[in-house]
Each structure stands twice: as structure tokens, then as C-alpha cells.
Amino acid sequence: MPQRVRDVSFPARLARLEEEVAQLRRSGAERDELPLYPTAFTALAFSxxxxxxxxxxxxxAPRTAGxxxxxxxxxxxVASVNTGGAWQLLLNGAVVWSGSVVANYTVQSATTVLDLLPYRGTQEVLLQIQTRRTAGATTGGRNGNGGSIGLSPRYARML
Structure with missing residues (x-):
């Protein structure tokens, strides 16, 4: 098999490096999607x-900084009564992000970038997303206990 001698001249190395950078820009940045699993049997989990x-x-396993x-x-x-609530995100049992669901029956979005540097030394991190009802009807609804709070992750990417 023929051997190829690499050109060590600076202009050739620079041209090769520029081509590799252009190739990376065309392919885009890759990100790791983090799968989240529902604890209920519905696509939009309600509580x-x-x-x-x-x-x-x-x-x-936290491999990245964010x-x-x-x-x-x-x-x-439920019966013309809107339900509000609260939600929180936990990493290894500690609340790292939280917010509220306003009682006006509209869809809300929330986004953030969580700092994973404090968890880089650990083998495994447990991420939990929790909700609770704080206002609204106390009877009727999906399960008879009043209004529900629906929550679904749109994305989770390791940066």
C-alpha cells in the first residue's frame, strides 16, 4: 500500500485547517439530547x-457544564374555575429552578440553562420535574379532586 508523505508547509496546513473548520460549520453544532421519562401514562402529564x-x-451523568x-x-x-399551581425542578433532591402556573387557563413556556459544574464529580444525577395545584376547584376535574396542572418538557440539551 503506498504511503503518503504529509506536507508540513505552513500554507498547506492552514488550507487543511480552514477546510476542516468550514466542514464543521456546515455540519452545525452537535448537542446531546437528554431524555426525560414521564411517571404517568399520558403524553402531557397532569397532576x-x-x-x-x-x-x-x-x-x-453530567458530562457538560450546562x-x-x-x-x-x-x-x-373546572366549572368555570381556573386552576393555578407551582412547579419545580430538582437535581439530586435540591430545588434548582421553580416557578408558578398562573390560574388563567393558558399555555406557558419556561426556559433556562442549569449550571452542572457542582455535579461534575458525581457518577449519576437524578433530575425530577414536579408540580402541585395551589388554586382552583377542589372537586370535579380529571380525577374528581379538582383542576390539574399539566407539564411537559419541550427539550433538554446538554451544552
Whole structure:
């Protein structure tokens, strides 16, 4: 098999490097998608509990410095009474991001980038997304306990 001698001249190395950079730009930046698994059997997990209940979770090894995550949230309406609530995201049991679901029966979006540097030394991190109902009807609804809070992750990418 013939051997090829590499050209070590600076202009040839620069041309090769420029071609590799152009190739990387054309292919785009790759990101790791982090799968999240529902703890219920529906596509948009709902909870009518008044205590925080885990709707989505996963375990992962933190290989990067950040986790970009986006959520979709919606309240409920039972007998013309709107349901509001709260949600929180936990890493290894500690709340790292939280917010509220307004009681006006509209879809909301929330996005953030979580800092994973404090978790880089650990083998495995448990990520949980929880919701609870804080306002609204107390009877009727999906399960008879009042309005529900719906939550679904839109994306979770390791950056």
C-alpha cells in the first residue's frame, strides 16, 4: 500500500485547517439530547395533587457544564374555575429552578440553562420535574379532586 508523505508547509496546513473548520460549520453544532421519562401514562402529564408530585424524571451523568431545558405548562378549568399551581425542578433532591402556573387557563413556556459544574464529580444525577395545584376547584376535574396542572418538557440539551 503506498504511503503518503504529509506536507508540513505552513500554507498547506492552514488550507487543511480552514477546510476542516468550514466542514464543521456546515455540519452545525452537535448537542446531546437528554431524555426525560414521564411517571404517568399520558403524553402531557397532569397532576391534581396539592403536594409536589414528580411528573417527569431521568438520571444522567453530567458530562457538560450546562443543561438547557424548556418546559410547557398549563392550568385547568373546572366549572368555570381556573386552576393555578407551582412547579419545580430538582437535581439530586435540591430545588434548582421553580416557578408558578398562573390560574388563567393558558399555555406557558419556561426556559433556562442549569449550571452542572457542582455535579461534575458525581457518577449519576437524578433530575425530577414536579408540580402541585395551589388554586382552583377542589372537586370535579380529571380525577374528581379538582383542576390539574399539566407539564411537559419541550427539550433538554446538554451544552
Amino acid at each position: 391534581d395533587a396539592t403536594a409536589f408530585t414528580t411528573l417527569w424524571e431521568t438520571t444522567f 443543561l438547557s431545558i424548556g418546559l410547557t405548562l398549563v392550568g385547568d378549568q
